Amino acid sequence: xxxxxxxxxxxxxxxxxxxxxxxxxxxxxxxxxxxxxxxxxxxxxxxxxxxxxxxxxxxxxxxxxxxxxxxxxxxxxxxxxxxxxxxxxxxxxxxxxxxxxxxxxxxxxxxxxxxxxxxxxxxxxxxxxxxxxxxxxxxxxxxxxxxxxxxxxxxxxxxxxxxxxxx
Amino acid sequence: xxxxxxxxxxxxxxxxxxxxxxxxxxxxxxxxxxxxxxxxxxxxxxxxxxxxxxxxxxxxxxxxxxxxxxxxxxxxxxxxxxxxxxxxxxxxxxxxxxxxxxxxxxxxxxxxxxxxxxxxxxxxxxxxxxxxxxxxxxxxxxxxxxxxxxxxxxxxxxxxxxxxxxxxxxxxxxxxxxxxxxxxxxxxxxxxxxxxxxxxxxxxxxxxxxxxxxxxxxxxxxxxxxxxxxxxxxxxxxxxxxxxxxxxxxxxxxxxxxxxxxxxxxxxxxxxxxxxxxxxxxxxxxxxxxxxxxxxxxxxxxxxxxxxxxxxxxxxxxxxxxxxxxxxxxxxxxxxxxxxxxxxxxxxxxxxxxxxxxxxxxxxxxxxxxxxxxxxxxxxxxxxxxxxxxxxxxxxxxxxxxxxxxxxxxxxxxxxxxxxxxxxxxxxxxxxxxxxxxxxxxxxxxxxxxxxxxxxxxxxxxxxxxxxxxxxxxxxxxxxxxxxxxxxxxxxxxxxxxxxxxxx
Numbered sequence: 001x002x003x004x005x006x007x008x009x010x011x012x013x014x015x016x017x018x019x020x021x022x023x024x025x026x027x028x029x030x031x032x033x034x035x036x037x038x039x040x041x042x043x044x045x046x047x048x049x050x051x052x053x054x055x056x057x058x059x060x061x062x063x064x065x066x067x068x069x070x071x072x073x074x075x076x077x078x079x080x081x082x083x084x085x086x087x088x089x090x091x092x093x094x095x096x097x098x099x100x101x102x103x104x105x106x107x108x109x110x111x112x113x114x115x116x117x118x119x120x121x122x123x124x125x126x127x128x129x130x131x132x133x134x135x136x137x138x139x140x141x142x143x144x145x146x147x148x149x150x151x152x153x154x155x156x157x158x159x160x161x162x163x164x165x166x167x
Numbered sequence: 168x169x170x171x172x173x174x175x176x177x178x179x180x181x182x183x184x185x186x187x188x189x190x191x192x193x194x195x196x197x198x199x200x201x202x203x204x205x206x207x208x209x210x211x212x213x214x215x216x217x218x219x220x221x222x223x224x225x226x227x228x229x230x231x232x233x234x235x236x237x238x239x240x241x242x243x244x245x246x247x248x249x250x251x252x253x254x255x256x257x258x259x260x261x262x263x264x265x266x267x268x269x270x271x272x273x274x275x276x277x278x279x280x281x282x283x284x285x286x287x288x289x290x291x292x293x294x295x296x297x298x299x300x301x302x303x304x305x306x307x308x309x310x311x312x313x314x315x316x317x318x319x320x321x322x323x324x325x326x327x328x329x330x331x332x333x334x335x336x337x338x339x340x341x342x343x344x345x346x347x348x349x350x351x352x353x354x355x356x357x358x359x360x361x362x363x364x365x366x367x368x369x370x371x372x373x374x375x376x377x378x379x380x381x382x383x384x385x386x387x388x389x390x391x392x393x394x395x396x397x398x399x400x401x402x403x404x405x406x407x408x409x410x411x412x413x414x415x416x417x418x419x420x421x422x423x424x425x426x427x428x429x430x431x432x433x434x435x436x437x438x439x440x441x442x443x444x445x446x447x448x449x450x451x452x453x454x455x456x457x458x459x460x461x462x463x464x465x466x467x468x469x470x471x472x473x474x475x476x477x478x479x480x481x482x483x484x485x486x487x488x489x490x491x492x493x494x495x496x497x498x499x500x501x502x503x504x505x506x507x508x509x510x511x512x513x514x515x516x517x518x519x520x521x522x523x524x525x526x527x528x529x530x531x532x533x534x535x536x537x538x539x540x541x542x543x544x545x546x547x548x549x550x551x552x553x554x555x556x557x558x559x560x561x562x563x564x565x566x567x568x569x570x571x572x573x574x575x576x577x578x579x580x581x582x583x584x585x586x587x588x589x590x591x592x593x594x595x596x597x598x599x600x601x602x603x604x605x606x607x608x609x610x611x612x613x614x615x616x617x618x619x620x621x622x623x624x625x626x627x628x629x630x631x632x633x634x635x636x637x638x639x640x641x642x643x644x645x646x647x648x649x650x651x652x653x654x655x656x657x658x659x660x661x662x663x664x665x666x667x668x669x670x671x
Contacts, residue, residue: 003598011336018343018358025355035355038616039346046339052332092388097590100565104582112570120562127388127558137559145563149570152216160577161570 004057011050015043092127099123112161116146168298175525179533184227187220188530191228192537193545195235199242200549201560202249206236206440208380210500212564214372214507215571222508222523227530229504233497234286234534237440237476238542241278241469242549246271254440254476257448261461261468268464276411277466278473279542281422284415285474286535288426289433289481293528298517300489307514309622310632314641316615319492320607321645331649333600341608342615344369351617364580369588371503373572373581374609377588378595378602379496380568384561385593408543414466421451421467422474429475433482433494440476440495447475481531488524490514492611496603499610501527507575513614 022043025036087094099119107115120142128134154161179185191213198209209232217225240255245262258278265274307315320338347358348368359365415422425447432443451471452461461468483494491513493499502512510520517524542549572585592602622631632638 007598021358025357026353035350035353035357038619039343039357042339042343042346046336046343049332049336049339053336056332090389093385093593096385096388096561100569100586100589103565104569104579104586107569107582108579116566120566123562123565124558127561128556129558134556141559141563145566149566153570153574161573 005054005061008050008052008054008057011053012047015047015050019043019047095126096123099126111163113146113150116149117142120145168294171298171521171525172294172529174522175527175529178223178522178526179227179529183221184223184526184530185533187224188227188231188534189537189541191231192235192534193231193541194228195232195237196239196242196538196541196545196549197235198232199236199239199255200251201555202243202247202251204251204560204564205379205383206233206240206252206254207496207500208383208564209236210497211376211380212567212571214375214500214504215574217504218507218575222505222510223526223530225504225508226501226523226527229497229501230527230530231534231537233480233501234477234531234538235541236497237286237480238279238282238473238538239549240476241282241473242275242542242546245274245278245469252440254444254479255472256441257444257472258469260448260472261464261466264462264464265469270464273407273411274464274469275546276408276543277414277469279539280408280411280415281470281473282477283535283539284422285426285429286477286481286538287532288423288474289430289478290528290532290535292427292430293481293484293531297485297489297524297528300485306637308635309618309625310635310638311641312513312618313615313622314632314638314645315490315492316611316618318641318645318648319486319611320604320615321648330599334604337595337600337602338604338608341605341610342612343608344374344605345609345612346616351613352620364578364583367576367578369584369609370572370576370578370581371506371609372575373584374588375500375503375606376568376572377585378592378606380564381585381589382592382596382602384564384568385589386596387557388561415470418467418470420454421470424450424454425471425475426478429478430482430485432475433479434485435494440479443475443479444472447471477535484527484531487512488527489517491516491614493607496606499603499606502610 019040022036022039099122103115103119106118121138124138124142125135128138150161179188194213195206195209198204199206210229213229213232217228220228236252237254240250240252241258241262243249243251244255244259245266248259248263250256250259262274262278265271320342345368347365349356349366356366428447428450429440429443432446433440448461448468448471451467452458455461455467479495480497483498486492486494487498487502491502491511493502505512505516510516510523568585568589569582572581573579575581595602595605623629632642
């Protein structure tokens with residue numbers, strides 16, 4: 001429930017910021033509606049929802065705190081520990097996101113072939129459970145997928161894939 | 168109507184559409200039987216491939232994925248106790264116990280044929296109801312379009328998950344994402360922040376793949392234990408189709424009721440197979456003469472769940488094809504396919520492209536025959552596929568997502584859009600925000616805005632939204648769908664109170 005409060009506040013800030021962007025839009029020529037009309041409505045609604053979310057989260061937190069009266073209330077360091085623990089739980093996901101980020105960057109400069117091959121080899125190796133690495137399988141599948149996609153898209157469907165410095 | 172059916176048949180009974188229908192069904196079964204990969208993901212990944220095909224071929228492929236996926240989920244559900252897709256959750260309740268008893272083959276056979284008949288029933292209803300809806304849609308003006316879209320948005324917000332507020336926020340985020348780029352009516356560039364890529368707006372496809380496929384893929388990585396889960400050793404896969412069909416037809420009421428539930432839920436914009444199979448199982452238990460036997464491994468449970476989930480596919484096509492409001496996430500992706508091919512989905516689709524619409528209906532009908540054939544004869548192969556380890560699958564599919572996103576407009580920017588919406592989608596899932604309202608916001612947003620402004624340009628009168636009967640009807644339905652969850656919650660609270668009073 002704590003997260004709800006943060007998310008609500010983020011939404012409010014986002015809405016306000018974006019709303020100010022709409023003030024720059026040229027005023028309408030015909031009638032009352034210009035380009036800014038609909039976005040303004042949306043951001044107003046989003047801000048209101050953000051407020052509702054924040055208030056809802058706050059109310060739920062207070063109910064929880066009252067129920068826990070007498071028991072130890074979570075201190076600041078405890079919630080930081082919890083956060084660190086949850087980061088560790090999700091370490092695979094977070095690192096994989098970085099892998100993908102790197103893959104896209106790499107593809108922009110070095111092209112599809114090399115980037116994809118490298119990406120698949122490294123990520124598969126990283127994700128494979130220890131002791132069970134199955135390296136030959138990883139190499140075979142990486143090459144196979146890279147080339148199959150290359151052929152289906154570039155040759156069969158005539159859709160061109162990113163080209164980099166090398167190829 | 169017969170002439171339209173013939174028209175549809177002519178469209179689909181050609182070599183390429185049939186081939187893609189078959190391939191799609193096969194892909195669907197594969198996607199369906201691997202736990203962690205949803206049908207929506209499969210359809211989203213099929214979308215870039217359809218770019219090079221004609222409209223009917225592309226749609227046939229996706230219908231195949233839909234039908235195959237809905238039926239494929241039972242394979243891992245029955246054999247491993249893990250539903251392959253959320254549409255087969257209830258199949259596990261009775262399917263897995265049957266398999267443990269050594270009757271895996273019978274359970275699978277029941278599921279396959281229940282899927283078949285459920286789908287056929289819904290295809291029949293689809294054919295009956297889509298045309299009348301479409302003729303009503305001919306009377307639509309911009310007021311009706313807007314109110315329809317509003318209804319679509321509210322109902323998916325209210326049906327998706329526990330928090331109506333979070334559903335609405337997700338929908339709003341989708342609508343906002345759709346405003347980025349050139350304003351459809353005045354051409355003013357909105358929210359591009361000087362970035363060249365944003366001036367074209369967010370492409371629908373990378374947003375879709377990012378939100379649904381990318382985020383889900385990342386979700387599967389959360390558990391570090393990804394070794395292949397224990398399949399039942401040497402499952403007895405023998406079965407008799409004749410006996411199975413007899414079993415199914417010995418419970419006509421169960422079959423019919425479950426299928427109808429499936430069609431109805433499918434027809435509701437935003438609700439799909441994940442809800443209908445559980446609801447149908449629940450109703451089967453309540454309506455049965457021997458409710459205590461459910462969960463021990465009886466055919467009734469499998470029939471209820473599997474016929475409902477395939478019927479949902481047909482139901483979802485009704486609003487999608489007749490009104491242009493997606494019945495569920497996969498239907499939304501199909502609409503994306505239509506848009507990709509330059510065809511605007513909406514109430515006029517049946518009128519302008521009847522051969523396409525009826526081709527799709529016929530494809531849905533035929534896919535079930537392919538599905539039965541593939542599953543009955545290919546069962547051993549599909550079982551083997553469930554053993555592929557995740558560390559191989561996930562990177563492969565990630566690459567596919569990236570390439571797919573790039574391929575539509577040949578823009579690198581689109582891959583970044585994929586990534587950003589993937590992160591966003593993952594965070595949304597983590598914090599219990601439903602995803603479906605957001606993608607529907609992205610699709611329906613431009614429609615809502617354009618029609619709203621067009622309506623007010625035509626006439627300054629705001630009250631026309633309320634005085635025109637069809638528009639008023641949709642607005643009332645929107646209100647009902649917004650209030651319904653509160654009513655439901657109050658009823659549940661009443662029930663719990665009554666139960667507490669009954670038990671000492």
